[in-house]
Amino acid sequence: MLRIENLHAEIDGKPILRGLNLTIGKGEVHAIMGPNGSGKSTLSYLIAGRPGYTVTEGSITWNGKDLLALEPEERAGEGVFLAFQYPVEIPGVNNVYMLRAAVNGIRKYRGEAEISAVDFLNLVKTRTREIGLKESLLNRPVNQGFSGGEKKRNEVFQMSILEPSLAILDETDSGLDIDALRIVADGVNRLRSPDRAFMVVTHYQRLLDYIVPDHVHVLADGRIVKSGPRELALELEAKGYDWLLEDAA
């Protein structure tokens, strides 16, 4: 279970999160919505451990473990995965080679033996087919020269290989046309399981037509200002965020 309590965080002295509370249980899919600049990406980064943020108050625990005390790679070892809004390009680093290093990094953290080359290749083959990733992208440098849609699909592909127990999708729908969106959503839905928690960050409710959440939260001004069932997203689409912001203020 992911438990975030009274989280206050700032970057360069500028407060972004101001007392955020959120709980996501095993097997649940939570959508985080909210206007630009409300702190959605910051929240994703804080869970995954991006350097540069200062937590001034509050806590993030995952299955009882204090995530804030762990390095990003240790959090990955604990089952945390972040699908980036803007995946970076890493020239010269082979996509699959990187992924194998990741799998083995996580296994090492868990005290498990390295994956055999055969097992790994079989896994890659299966997931490539499931996610619909172009095979030619496997041995290209990570994200280099990928189209916007290919990058997002590559994120979901990586997620399917690493099989996290807490998956965070940061605006995975941004920049996707409707076909790409459906393919990415199919990939995510395939990974839904009673053992896996999802936090889906999105600006538009459109994605939630495909990835149907159990709960919807509205993040505004660094706090969760409203939570509700799936229908809340539809209401937001109809009414916008302003009415909530006025309530919150």
Add this chain to the structure above:
Amino acid sequence: MATPQTEVSELLNRKYDAGFYTDIEQDQAPPGLSEDIIRLISRKKDEPEWMLQWRLRAFERWQKMAEPEWAHVHYPPIDYQALCYYSAPKSRTDAPKSLDEVDPKLLETYEKLGIPLEEQKMLAGVAVDVVFDSVSVHTTFKEKLAAAGVIFCSFSEAVREHPDLVRKYLGSVVPQGDNYFAALNSAVFSDGSFVYIPPNTRCPMELSTYFRINAMNTGQFERTLVIADAGSYVSYLEGCTAPQRDENQLHAAVVELVALDDAEIKYSTVQNWYPGDEEGRGGIYNFVTKRGDCRGRNSKISWTQVETGSAITWKYPSCVLKGENSVGEFYSVAVTHHRQQADTGTKMIHLGRNTRSTIISKGISAGRGQNAYRGLVRIAKSAENARNYTQCDSLLMGSECGAHTFPYVEVRNASAKVEHEASTSKISEDQLFYLRSRGIGNEDAVNLIVNGFCKEVFKELPMEFAVEAQKLLNITLEGAVG
């Protein structure tokens, strides 16, 4: 900078201060350079008169020359009269008596590279009689090479056994007076390797392992001459991924390559001389002149280098493209960490028609390392339709290091096509975080990125060496980020 420089000069002078006194009977020359010393070197090596005269002419030239100061490197003045120019096989007075006396960091590196214990002793210069099982390997190689008609021997042996070849080609690529350090080398060179590949012969093996075993006693003034006769091919590998310690601080080697019609020489170097400690104390000065002459039509010379060692590196492996359609290539990875300085690059001199050259240079600076790329592309009037492509990338790790680029382009023929691309980047926090968020540790993430950066060069190395070079790079840059 004052402190380390003083200490370096102390090191330079130490032998002298300690009264490194000389008894010619003991095979050690007094410090200092004079005609007498050169005569002594030549006599000790049992050289013919012509070789002695050649050395003496070089010495004469050297005396009239001044040490170059244009390179982007800084070091205290070298007192050439305080250096020792002959000791055979090696001065053992300063050598460690056992591995216990060797810098533990060096041993750690050997461990990581998986170097066998006996070889570690040899590399670290431990003063014991190392029993090394090289004789059988040696013999097998010799037989195989001899069957192909390939000559591969020490330079001294070549002077004695193949004087005609040596006299014909020695100094024909790098003349005695080419530059200060080449002149010095020509006067006092200790030993080195000689390779001759007969016409239409493909050398049956990479000349590598053999060299690794053989190269240990070549000393500080190494001389290498490789001749690929018409239609032949050779891949030559110099150096060793294991850091080598040497009590001689100044290294001034000369390498000459000659490729005749349709011949190809691939020359790969992994240079990992002792770089000094983290403050730059005690590292090697590596001032090297390397040049290849594409003398024949359709000939090709390809330089690949991975430079991770030495306190100061000053070298520009170059190609003179005389033959029509000849090709010159230069692939380089140069790393400077801690206080290391490197000024390295290449010269591509296009003289013949349709000559082509490629330059791929990757500079990595970490710690307080200073890394300069210096390259010249010259297209002579006679070089109709010459082409050059240059790519020059720098990677910075941390905020105290430096990368510098000095490209020179001289074009005297309007048909030339010359391209130059350059980039400077830092390992970005975003890239690191991306990899770490996938479960890859910080150090491994840096290694992935650095190896990715160097990939174009590593793929030019012979397979087995590429793996070693990659490992070496990772070890060299340990702790450079974060």
